[in-house]
Amino acid sequence: MNEQLSVExxxxxxxGCGICVDICPLDCFRIDEDEKAFMKYDECWYCGSCTLECPQHAMTLRLPYPVRT
Ligand code: SF4
Ligand code: SF4
Incomplete structure (x- = not known):
């Protein structure tokens, strides 16, 4: 896994439910051949929707340092 991606x-x-694929406003995710989500395009603007809506709590947002609280 690429540790630099915005969402782990x-x-x-x-x-593989696909909710993150549907919900991301920047269309960042796809489902791979193993029916697992992956970040195809790291255009994330850190809205947080994917991490909130993932039913498996499988997603962790990596906020860039300047916007961490
Ligand atoms: S935080 Fe928002 S913009 Fe970033 S990957 Fe998740 S849904 Fe997409
Ligand atoms: S990461 Fe979460 S929302 Fe996305 S496909 Fe997997 S289980 Fe579904």
Whole structure:
């Protein structure tokens, strides 16, 4: 896994439901041949929707340092 991506996905937890693919306003995600989500385009603007809506809690947002609280 690329540790630099904006969203880390726990492949063991992901069930391939596709919610993140549908919900991301920047269309960042796709489902791979193993039915796991992956970040195809890292255009993330850190809205947080994917991490909130993932039913498996498989997604972790990596906020860039300047916007961490
Ligand atoms: S919403 Fe979560 S469980 Fe569903 S495909 Fe995306 S990462 Fe996997
Ligand atoms: S935080 Fe928002 S913009 Fe970033 S990948 Fe998730 S849904 Fe897409």
């Amino acid at each position: 996905i726990d492949r063991d937890s992901c069930n």
